Amino acid sequence: RAARTAPGLDLERAALARRYHAVRARSLALVAPLSPEDCQAQSMPDASPAKWHLAHVTWFFETFVLERFEPGFQPFHPAFRALFNSYYNGVGEPFSRPQRGLLTRPDLAEVLRWRAEVDQRVARLLRHTTRPEALALIELGVQHEQQHQELLLTDIKHLLSINPLHPVYQSAWPLTSVANVPAQWVERPGGLVEIGHAGAGFAFDNESPRHPQWLQPHALMNRPVTHGEWLAFVQDGGYTDPQWWLAAGWDWLRAEGLGAPLYWTLPADGAALPTVFTLHGDMPLDPHTPVTHISYYEADAFARWASASRAEWAGARLPSEAEWEASAAALPVQGNCQDSGALHPMPARAPAAPGALLQMFGDVWEWTTSSYSAYPGYQPAEGAVGEYNGKFMVNQLVLRGGSCATPASHLRASYRNFFPASARWQFSGLRLARSL
Amino acid sequence: RAARTAPGLDLERAALARRYHAVRARSLALVAPLSPEDCQAQSMPDASPAKWHLAHVTWFFETFVLERFEPGFQPFHPAFRALFNSYYNGVGEPFSRPQRGLLTRPDLAEVLRWRAEVDQRVARLLRHTTRPEALALIELGVQHEQQHQELLLTDIKHLLSINPLHPVYQSAWPLTSVANVPAQWVERPGGLVEIGHAGAGFAFDNESPRHPQWLQPHALMNRPVTHGEWLAFVQDGGYTDPQWWLAAGWDWLRAEGLGAPLYWTLPADGAALPTVFTLHGDMPLDPHTPVTHISYYEADAFARWASASRAEWAGARLPSEAEWEASAAALPVQGNCQDSGALHPMPARAPAAPGALLQMFGDVWEWTTSSYSAYPGYQPAEGAVGEYNGKFMVNQLVLRGGSCATPASHLRASYRNFFPASARWQFSGLRLARSL
Amino acid sequence: RAARTAPGLDLERAALARRYHAVRARSLALVAPLSPEDCQAQSMPDASPAKWHLAHVTWFFETFVLERFEPGFQPFHPAFRALFNSYYNGVGEPFSRPQRGLLTRPDLAEVLRWRAEVDQRVARLLRHTTRPEALALIELGVQHEQQHQELLLTDIKHLLSINPLHPVYQSAWPLTSVANVPAQWVERPGGLVEIGHAGAGFAFDNESPRHPQWLQPHALMNRPVTHGEWLAFVQDGGYTDPQWWLAAGWDWLRAEGLGAPLYWTLPADGAALPTVFTLHGDMPLDPHTPVTHISYYEADAFARWASASRAEWAGARLPSEAEWEASAAALPVQGNCQDSGALHPMPARAPAAPGALLQMFGDVWEWTTSSYSAYPGYQPAEGAVGEYNGKFMVNQLVLRGGSCATPASHLRASYRNFFPASARWQFSGLRLARSL
Amino acid sequence: RAARTAPGLDLERAALARRYHAVRARSLALVAPLSPEDCQAQSMPDASPAKWHLAHVTWFFETFVLERFEPGFQPFHPAFRALFNSYYNGVGEPFSRPQRGLLTRPDLAEVLRWRAEVDQRVARLLRHTTRPEALALIELGVQHEQQHQELLLTDIKHLLSINPLHPVYQSAWPLTSVANVPAQWVERPGGLVEIGHAGAGFAFDNESPRHPQWLQPHALMNRPVTHGEWLAFVQDGGYTDPQWWLAAGWDWLRAEGLGAPLYWTLPADGAALPTVFTLHGDMPLDPHTPVTHISYYEADAFARWASASRAEWAGARLPSEAEWEASAAALPVQGNCQDSGALHPMPARAPAAPGALLQMFGDVWEWTTSSYSAYPGYQPAEGAVGEYNGKFMVNQLVLRGGSCATPASHLRASYRNFFPASARWQFSGLRLARSL
């Protein structure tokens, strides 16, 4: 890589500083509707308290940036290094994950003081450092904080859902009713494509190296599956017939006693619409919005049911991540993301042109059939930060496209999200595909 | 029972009102050192958040007193009736016990507002009611709140212990070093005794009816087993030799991987004293204070070891609750209780007279061999409040005498506490006995 | 104890030899209807394979008798000492209990060879030994084998019940229909009684020492609760109303999803009688036979329901073991035991005299309210055999009277059986009592 | 497909009949060393009793062939249809998998009678049927039985390993000591390859359709990793350093407390070789044989350790299934398979030519990085038999090449085996790969 000139470095540092402060401020805005109690509680081992998120992303900057690059580094509190380490064995033994909600000290106020101090120190570093690794790690920390912003929202949603009072996180509800956009297959030829991160701009290590992949001819649906289409699956007995389900999915379904997506309340009277818990409170199911909070097992079962139940959906399955990315790469990264203020998927808008793929970015993460694994030639980053992605490459499925809770500036076509097949508390949905 | 005259009723109401306010104020004093976050968290299913304790004892007054006796009763919040119901099926389905820590709403401030409103309404009722059942249920509510005060302290202790920062609940530490009081057997003849609640004053239903019981000649130790005596058990391999343990205790020990009482940290260097976590922070083990935070399994194992290991302890076992009560009935109800400010067991003071039983009240609850069951002729109270005690009469052991966390005014000789054999987070200890 | 004369010893040895051989032969008769496969399988951790029972009782003689008293002792197979040790830590680490069904070697044939060899060697010892401890331990071994005969039957019943083929253990079915014997209270005065083993004859250590106990006036029902009475409880919603249940019982019931005693199949049509699986195959419920295969939780709930539901049963509860024994001590030890050939409880026969207690021995073990604990002054036997009873004295309830699967010669009034409150696979039933 | 002429059909039927009888006879030969007890027990939920295997493969012929194609079909026993259904929801609710070891009836003798009857009836069908689907399903049943033969061996090995007697399945031990074959990278160019089943001969549905896949340049190791190489990993602390492990693998390792492959006994004295339990009994570890009984987690960790620890192994990883198949397709399907009589992996023999890939077939299944999923355009078979493969396509990894327990005639280059990442009881091993 060519050496950066000093003016280039100055511009880069200034841009990064602006971005750093905007993202850090956004995190605080996200917890503004929450009490110290809300920020304390952890509703399940997979979720973390909001306070923990605020502390952990700060820990990331302190541990991976300040500790390494700040002259005369002293930690804000020596014990926080272990307390807010999520899973980096290279940093030491982390505090027990399922017990994060028991760390009542430091309290929220102290965590906010820690954030403020780290912000000052990172700002100072950003004015003076000439080391590109420092800038790269600050950029990584900013991206990391954006990831945790989404988790903070999904974790808070889960927490509030458990409270019988069903508290409202945010009253605003920007939804205006629209006409349904009919489902349509959009066809793609087969052949050799390249997927993975290319060119400038940030990407995580798991998006590299860019590499060729051979695709067979296929089609993608023009928009995600909607709540209304999912309701037909429920009403057709989809959750009680094993023929649609993977064996592991059927076992999971029965062990958990499930009959609908997470956050649905099925009405006693089958004629009425289900109620859906959202970050804006309980709402009647809107049939035109993308279905969300479904596991991979459910997405996969829906596709089998759809394939067998509707002639126009014959052959329906989930797409592979390569199929998804090959189509998404040509599209602008736009959609209903966290920035829209609607913390819930929105209906598709009528497309400008026939054959357009809608809602590829934002609204709901789209489950793919692709297991999360290393691209050929993948190299994790050096040091403890190399544990960021690589060590999770088993027993997870890739999701693509971002959701209504993802910051828009965090997304790109090559972005790979991943969760176990049973995870439902993310804004996960699906788009159908089929082989031609 | 003779009819109460109006002046007698006035005096009784006034006394109860004073007592009510004192106990309610005490609960608030207990949470004064705690943040909203501290009050939110639940460290294990058996424990409850401090905020939940504050709310639940208020629920008790609202549900069992105001709802029944207040004219034109309206609840503070209709949902709280289910949210803060602990286990009374007669009131409805309670909220899931292991998830109490997830109820971030109402927040602490709202719970305190609820408390204040209920206090006003109970005070008004106490000025006007002429119904003895109302007074009896208010008295029950006051006793109930005292019970929860002790649980609040033991639950907070458990919560803070999990935080690697080991926060201090209360810095004051009134302990002054004293000489050890040697262990001595105090002998008691056999014969027919009466146990159970007698005469005036409050008692729980499980202390009645008073009834005869035949005792064989026996001896009680003059004071509880001390930390120093327990350390000898640990150092003699007590936790690694199955011969001392009940089969269920040995299974429990190995499944949990235990080697010392709860809250001990054994030093890497065997020569040093263990560190003990207390509500006043981490302290070196004090050999002269009563050992505490032991399960029934441990207490029972210690007794077997003691019997086999020291000639002067030959025949050692735990006492029955009847043996304990027969001796305690003659003693004043005095000791190191919550009111002393020392939230930890204190050393025995040299006795005024030989043969005196020391520390029968306060310091540590004493495990007995008696399973918690109904006295002959036992009748639970009418209605939902009848679920208070009776439905727990299986798989629990009786403890007697109160602890350093029990309000002194809450204790009496006939008082029966009860916990499962594996419980350790209460201030539980033991006093040896033997048959003669 | 006075020295035994040689002729007395000869008689004692000869009687014991006869008894030994009869009991050993009985075990073989019990497995005669079983295949090697039936003898291999273990249906749950609490149960053991029939082959294991046959081996373990042999291990008892080899380890506690031959190893100690036989000159030049050599084990049949050195590994069997650990393989067939049930729980005696004093003998060494036993093989994992839940995995007993995985010990396919030795096979049944080899276990039978082992039995035959040990029988020869014990017979030889019985001809020559002059040591009373040897005789006492052989007697203990015989009693031990009788205990395991009952377990063998209940374990096989449980195993066969899991097979959808519901195999029949024994086709013979001696039941003849009889008229119902009406339930009647039999009253007993209060006062001081003595319970525990007295006089000559074998008893387990847990039946001693005999000691006084004060009883309040009470009544016992003349016969156990019947299947018909239990059916009324089921049909009245007994399993769906928490008011009848101990808190731990209600949790257990819901976690297990239970609605009837073990081995019942409730008919789809509520008008029809349930089917009951027995060692003689599936049978329609006989309303006049004592109900069996119920847990303590169920017995206790039935008593509360009965007390509240029928005027003539007001005050119904379970008896204490002292109440039971005080009444049983005067009765002959007779009843429907294993020897009758009916491996199922039988209806009560009309009593010779009014006020007679029927079916106190045999038919069903009767749950008592008494937790299994040490009698005052209890001393376990010396050595590893001291682990026989004492180490189980927690979290279990006492049952009295024996069952249709107990060998008649194994019973006496002071006999204490014990199981956890949730155990149902024994022939457990109940007899109501009440305080007067 | 062109119509088969009658002579062609005759030949095909005769060949299939021979093959049917050979495979059925082989199953009986495999259980010849086992007692009825050995055939009864199930050592873990993932394993099945040998008797169950014998019955289930017979059930397959009865249910999928005879029931559909035999005129006047009557089942051998109507209950067996549910009892021995493994997981085909289309056939009905199968009997509980973890309880297969509790089905003591039918006994082994009856299962063998069932086998004999089904063999006669299939033979008759094979003489007369003109329906190609019947032949296809018989062929599928034969392949199915071969799969279960391997499982029968691995399940018996697991069962015998739990018995402290460590019984020997087969005494013969054909191993002769040989010189080590040094590890060497064999390089392969990148480019478009086709994988999946091609041409004539049987294949499972999951091997189709054959399809193109783009490979990057890479190398495979000439032989699998050996026991000696694995021992170096163990001795270098491989099981105690999280840096080598996937996060899920490290959690698994610690939860299970593992420090070596399944069936190893590490010596107390670090200088001595571990002992390895085999179907031929306990053996000292042979450093030149392929390591086996490792999970995917272990295989993956070994590759990371190898890559970092030895210069010549830099870049080591596991191969993808496409990389493996592209190389294997050119090789003869030969190796140390079940037919060799050595039920344990054997050392590599010195290659005839440099650059040859050794032991690609037989010895040990080789873990790949490829998650088990559908090939593009995959279609499961029609009807219940379509549940054979497709519904397991999640949370499993593909293994390739067969093992010492696989029948040789069952293998081909496109064969896909699959197990969860934690499975160790199969003869699973690994071959290193790297990107160029």
Ligand SMILES: [Fe+3]
């Ligand atoms: Fe993170």
Ligand SMILES: [Fe+3]
């Ligand atoms: Fe309470």
Ligand SMILES: [Fe+3]
């Ligand atoms: Fe035994």
Ligand SMILES: [Fe+3]
């Ligand atoms: Fe199968």
